Amino acid sequence: xxSDLRDLYQEVILDHYKRPRNFGLLKSANREAEGHNxxxxxxxxIYLQVEDGIVKDIRFQGAGCAISTAxxxxxxxxxxxxxxxxxxxxxxxxxxxxxxxxAEAGPELGKLAILAGxxxxxxxxxxxxxxxxxxxxxxxxxxxVTTE
Amino acid sequence: xxFTAQAHRTLTPAAVEGLRADFPILRQTVYGQPLxxxxxxxxxxxxxAVLDAIAALYTGYYSNIHRGVHHLSQLSTExxxxxxxxxxxxxxxxxxxxxxxxxxxxxxxxxxxxxxGRERVGPGDEIVISAMEHHSNIxxxxxxxxxxxxxLKVAPIDDRGEIxxxxxxxxxxxRTKLVAVVHLSNALGTINPVARLIELAHARGIPVLVxxxxxxxxxxxxxxxxxxxxxxxxxxxxYAPTGxxxxxxxxxxxxxxxxxxGGGDMIRSVSFEKTxxxxxxxxxxxxxxxxxxxxALGVAVDYVQHIGLEAIAGYEQELLxxxxxxxxxxxxxxxxxxxxxxxxxxxxxxxxxxxxxxGTILDRKGIAVxxxxxxxxxxxxxxxxxxxxxxxxxxxxxxxxxxxxVAAIQQVQEMFG
Ligand SMILES: Cc1ncc(COP(=O)(O)O)c(C=O)c1O
Numbered sequence: 001x002x003s004d005l006r007d008l009y010q011e012v013i014l015d016h017y018k019r020p021r022n023f024g025l026l027k028s029a030n031r032e033a034e035g036h037n038x039x040x041x042x043x044x045x046i047y048l049q050v051e052d053g054i055v056k057d058i059r060f061q062g063a064g065c066a067i068s069t070a071x072x073x074x075x076x077x078x079x080x081x082x083x084x085x086x087x088x089x090x091x092x093x094x095x096x097x098x099x100x101x102x103a104e105a106g107p108e109l110g111k112l113a114i115l116a117g118x119x120x121x122x123x124x125x126x127x128x129x130x131x132x133x134x135x136x137x138x139x140x141x142x143x144x145v146t147t148e
Numbered sequence: 149x150x151f152t153a154q155a156h157r158t159l160t161p162a163a164v165e166g167l168r169a170d171f172p173i174l175r176q177t178v179y180g181q182p183l184x185x186x187x188x189x190x191x192x193x194x195x196x197a198v199l200d201a202i203a204a205l206y207t208g209y210y211s212n213i214h215r216g217v218h219h220l221s222q223l224s225t226e227x228x229x230x231x232x233x234x235x236x237x238x239x240x241x242x243x244x245x246x247x248x249x250x251x252x253x254x255x256x257x258x259x260x261x262x263x264x265g266r267e268r269v270g271p272g273d274e275i276v277i278s279a280m281e282h283h284s285n286i287x288x289x290x291x292x293x294x295x296x297x298x299x300l301k302v303a304p305i306d307d308r309g310e311i312x313x314x315x316x317x318x319x320x321x322x323r324t325k326l327v328a329v330v331h332l333s334n335a336l337g338t339i340n341p342v343a344r345l346i347e348l349a350h351a352r353g354i355p356v357l358v359x360x361x362x363x364x365x366x367x368x369x370x371x372x373x374x375x376x377x378x379x380x381x382x383x384x385x386x387y388a389p390t391g392x393x394x395x396x397x398x399x400x401x402x403x404x405x406x407x408x409x410g411g412g413d414m415i416r417s418v419s420f421e422k423t424x425x426x427x428x429x430x431x432x433x434x435x436x437x438x439x440x441x442x443x444a445l446g447v448a449v450d451y452v453q454h455i456g457l458e459a460i461a462g463y464e465q466e467l468l469x470x471x472x473x474x475x476x477x478x479x480x481x482x483x484x485x486x487x488x489x490x491x492x493x494x495x496x497x498x499x500x501x502x503x504x505x506x507g508t509i510l511d512r513k514g515i516a517v518x519x520x521x522x523x524x525x526x527x528x529x530x531x532x533x534x535x536x537x538x539x540x541x542x543x544x545x546x547x548x549x550x551x552x553x554v555a556a557i558q559q560v561q562e563m564f565g
Contacts, residue, residue: 041534
């Protein structure tokens with residue numbers, strides 16, 4: 001009954017929605033940015049502690065749908081310990097994964113690959129990328145972003 | 149032979165099936181499921197009669213209006229002006245001079261803000277709205293207040309989503325230059341006691357604009373009985389196309405107002421020294437209007453009047469009551485908007501599931517609802533929710549569709565465990 005909806009709402013996604021990882025304020029943050037999706041009211045703040053070009057710690061806060069919350073949670077898990085160069089490369093790959101139906105997941109994406117299902121739901125792509133765009137804003141120091 | 153009183157008749161399920169057949173778009177499947185269209189507060193679907201009227205115009209007698217001596221121009225002009233008369237009768241305005249065709253409800257409100265508002269509102273003056281307004285009945289007044297150094301006052305609503313009458317009355321003062329209030333809330337379904345609000349405002353000499361965007365398709369509206377000063381609505385929520393709407397204004401107010409946009413049709417004579425404006429309503433209708441839209445709106449008005457607004461309201465009320473009961477019986481559903489006087493709108497949230505996810509899952513089951521803030525962010529803030537899911541009904545919806553909605557919500561819950 002749920003077959004194709006289950007491609008989007010996989011157990012891992014629902015799990016990260018109900019029990020988001022790395023959730024809450026990061027006191028030691030030296031970068032942060034806030035992102036909004038005004039259409040659905042999703043709102044996320046990303047906190048980063050970056051030292052010597054490495055993401056030492058990363059957390060997020062906010063309220064959103066299952067897709068945006070799970071995406072933020074999975075993202076924070078994936079980026080901890082990565083260099084800024086690796087972060088940039090992952091962003092590119094992830095973006096392609098959720099927007100380009102011919103993109104292959106590839107092992108470097110790890111658990112993030114689970115969000116590939118979102119590309120069958122074009123109006124939900126913004127939910128999956130909100131945390132990532134907010135992350136970029138934090139790294140560039142541009143404060144707030146909105147996706148619409 | 150017996151006659152039944154028209155005013156009290158309601159629609160039977162068989163009659164509704166017959167009416168559904170008038171809407172070609174409803175006969176389709178979405179993701180393999182029969183379409184259940186429950187987004188009528190955003191816009192309504194169009195009956196064949198409206199579609200036919202547009203085709204008949206463009207294939208038979210289309211021309212520009214008001215300026216041709218030729219045959220087609222006369223036919224088009226006549227049809228356009230007949231539509232105006234139909235709208236006048238539909239809302240019981242005194243004269244068709246009081247019916248200004250605009251692009252939609254939003255444009256109608258902006259027109260009033262930019263003419264009447266700019267002329268009457270000065271520094272320190274106040275405009276009163278309610279806490280359940282659509283953005284289109286907030287932002288034009290904010291812009292005006294900013295320009296003039298005036299103050300926007302907001303009448304609060306209670307936990308049911310009803311306007312708080314005493315607080316509203318207290319906001320009306322010496323400096324209040326206008327009240328602008330929604331008739332039927334698109335986010336909550338509340339029917340405001342507009343006649344009472346108008347009475348309170350008029351007792352202090354304050355004019356009132358009513359946003360009728362949602363109301364006109366769900367209840368009989370009589371602008372003279374209400375005694376409102378302005379009434380605005382969009383055609384597309386009344387089974388007509390987008391691009392056409394109506395601003396009703398009392399003739400004496402419209403006459404005193406300066407024009408809004410300048411151009412052709414709104415002038416009697418132009419020289420470089422002096423321009424003399426046309427009479428009402430043409431003074432406010434600069435440029436070639438949406439001719440097909442106006443004619444189609446006239447046909448849509450005929451269509452709903454043929455069914456009867458009382459019959460529509462009666463049927464929709466039963467359907468809303470049925471849906472309200474069914475939804476509240478689901479554990480975890482919370483209705484946002486439980487006013488005692490409601491129509492057509494069921495806004496709700498579901499414990500543990502974001503409205504956006506509800507919307508996506510329902511969509512895959514062929515059910516079109518809206519998830520979001522419904523252009524009423526202050527309402528979301530008032531009820532402390534980021535968004536709601538909203539099912540909104542028209543007379544072509546059925547109990548079977550409500551049952552499909554309920555079953556789908558239960559499946560959402562199963563999925564989210
Ligand atoms: C209560 C209310 N007012 C105003 C509007 C604006 O109507 P339009 O977008 O057709 O101008 C809407 C439409 O959603 C509405 O529901």
